[in-house]
Amino acid sequence: APVLLWFRRDLRLTDQDAVAAAAESGAPVIPVFILDDSDRKPQRAIGGAARWWLHHSLESLAGSLDKLGSPLILRRGDAVETILALVQETGAEAIHTGFMPDPGDRATDKAIAEALERQDCRLHRHRTALLHDPHKIKTQTGNPFRVFTPFSKAFEAQVHVRPPAPAPKHLIPSTQTKSDKLADWELLPTIPWDKGMAEEWTPGEAGAGVRLADFVADAVNDYEKGRDIPGDAGTSRLSPHLHWGEISPWQVWEVVGEAKGHGGVATYRRELIWREFAAHLLWHFPQITDQPLRPEFAEFPWREDHAGETAWQRGQTGIPIVDAGMRELWALGWMHNRVRMIVASLLVKHLLIPWKDGENWFWDTLVDADLAANCVNWQWVAGCGADAAPFFRIFNPVLQGKKFDPSGRYVRDWVPELAKLPDAYIHEPWTAPEAVLRAAGVRLGVTYPMPVVDLAAGRARALAALKQATGRG
Numbered sequence: 001a002p003v004l005l006w007f008r009r010d011l012r013l014t015d016q017d018a019v020a021a022a023a024e025s026g027a028p029v030i031p032v033f034i035l036d037d038s039d040r041k042p043q044r045a046i047g048g049a050a051r052w053w054l055h056h057s058l059e060s061l062a063g064s065l066d067k068l069g070s071p072l073i074l075r076r077g078d079a080v081e082t083i084l085a086l087v088q089e090t091g092a093e094a095i096h097t098g099f100m101p102d103p104g105d106r107a108t109d110k111a112i113a114e115a116l117e118r119q120d121c122r123l124h125r126h127r128t129a130l131l132h133d134p135h136k137i138k139t140q141t142g143n144p145f146r147v148f149t150p151f152s153k154a155f156e157a158q159v160h161v162r163p164p165a166p167a168p169k170h171l172i173p174s175t176q177t178k179s180d181k182l183a184d185w186e187l188l189p190t191i192p193w194d195k196g197m198a199e200e201w202t203p204g205e206a207g208a209g210v211r212l213a214d215f216v217a218d219a220v221n222d223y224e225k226g227r228d229i230p231g232d233a234g235t236s237r238l239s240p241h242l243h244w245g246e247i248s249p250w251q252v253w254e255v256v257g258e259a260k261g262h263g264g265v266a267t268y269r270r271e272l273i274w275r276e277f278a279a280h281l282l283w284h285f286p287q288i289t290d291q292p293l294r295p296e297f298a299e300f301p302w303r304e305d306h307a308g309e310t311a312w313q314r315g316q317t318g319i320p321i322v323d324a325g326m327r328e329l330w331a332l333g334w335m336h337n338r339v340r341m342i343v344a345s346l347l348v349k350h351l352l353i354p355w356k357d358g359e360n361w362f363w364d365t366l367v368d369a370d371l372a373a374n375c376v377n378w379q380w381v382a383g384c385g386a387d388a389a390p391f392f393r394i395f396n397p398v399l400q401g402k403k404f405d406p407s408g409r410y411v412r413d414w415v416p417e418l419a420k421l422p423d424a425y426i427h428e429p430w431t432a433p434e435a436v437l438r439a440a441g442v443r444l445g446v447t448y449p450m451p452v453v454d455l456a457a458g459r460a461r462a463l464a465a466l467k468q469a470t471g472r473g
């Protein structure tokens with residue numbers, strides 16, 4: 001009997017334990033991907049940018065599987081029903097798949113395992129997406145960690161480095177199984193909004209390998225400093241590849257470690273551990289997808305501000321570093337981490353708009369949209385998460401801009417209507433004398449908006465809201 005090789009967010013062949021187990025089973029292999037795009041809780045349908053990525057990533061994976069002799073079978077529908085139907089249809093004796101920390105996937109796996117109890121087929125989950133199982137790291141008292149630094153120490157003590165395993169040379173093909181056509185899934189946008197994404201990214205395993213090699217050759221040595229400068233290509237941009245599992249986190253951990261700049265290596269690996277920490281929190285506190293982890297934030301006096309939120313989404317807030325980030329996001333489906341923190345802070349603090357609204361927008365527009373990382377980081381910025389920046393610490397976007405984009409290069413790239421402003425005013429055009437604005441061709445309120453919020457007043461309002469909700473501030 002054949003085995004099902006069920007791909008999820010682990011769309012690669014190299015160093016992929018479900019792939020290796022299916023190959024080693026000696027049975028014919030039926031590789032399958034299921035698109036379950038219903039929004040039935042706890043399942044969450046992927047967003048628009050992620051759909052674009054997935055289309056191209058599946059195309060790439062299907063090409064690689066064709067070369068191994070086992071074509072990828074595509075099915076759409078409820079994951080539980082679809083897997084059980086496939087087991088019936090093919091007589092599969094086992095399912096090899098990746099272990100995922102998201103509540104929707106966990107519910108799916110539980111339902112499948114229960115249904116299979118009465119059948120001669122077993123569900124085998126392999127660790128394909130993470131360096132470590134999120135539930136295996138515990139405090140000395142056996143509880144989940146809530147703070148990053150001790151988690152990271154425990155993680156480094158427990159995690160065993162293993163050399164990445166090669167892709168199998170071939171898979172034993174199975175008899176024909178019906179597959180959907182990828183094009184019929186209509187994952188690509190109907191409006192041509194993906195041009196920037198297509199120029200920036202090469203979804204798939206090969207593209208991920210090139211990104212990693214480029215990062216190790218060019219940037220990892222300077223990562224410690226370079227990672228905070230959004231105008232430089234100082235970070236790895238591996239996030240969508242890691243999210244979709246097109247590269248094994250082991251491989252990234254190992255290959256980066258071979259680079260010379262040790263400071264950069266340790267800092268970079270810390271970021272990979274943040275990724276693990278987010279999965280750990282989501283595993284133990286699945287409510288964080290909707291609810292603040294700190295209960296005192298449940299009654300927070302958020303505002304409804306449609307105009308402010310729309311200005312934020314469109315990169316028209318009148319605050320250059322924020323607009324640059326939001327436009328980068330729209331164009332590339334990605335935003336630099338430093339700027340993600342700045343734009344998120346403006347939304348939840350100066351504008352007092354719920355973090356969940358921002359999280360939803362990121363979910364729809366990021367190619368790396370990841371349930372764990374997105375919710376954990378939004379709650380971190382909003383001050384309502386486990387190990388969070390305190391709410392009263394409010395980023396001033398002008399000072400952030402001056403510090404991390406001192407020459408204004410990043411702003412000029414993404415907000416070209418300000419390109420001719422001198423450095424002194426690029427992060428706060430509203431303070432520029434009229435003659436300077438005129439010389440730079442800027443007419444505030446006409447060619448570029450006035451700020452949607454007065455930063456000092458917004459800060460005071462945020463602190464008052466904090467005091468009202470928690471008695472602190």
Ligand code: FAD
Pocket residue numbers: 227235236237238239240242243271272274275276278335336337338340341344362366368369370371373374375377378381
């Ligand atoms: P690098 O600096 O090269 O880091 C290497 C890898 O480490 C990243 O690819 C990523 O997998 C991981 N990583 C880095 N920082 C973090 C972090 N803070 N939390 C978790 N993992 C991290 N990251 C996502 O992958 N998906 C998201 O949906 C997401 N949403 C975010 C929302 C907000 C409000 C903020 C502030 C951050 C968010 N991040 C998210 C984290 C971070 O911004 C991105 O992982 C990073 O910018 C990706 O770029 P890179 O690959 O060049 O990162």
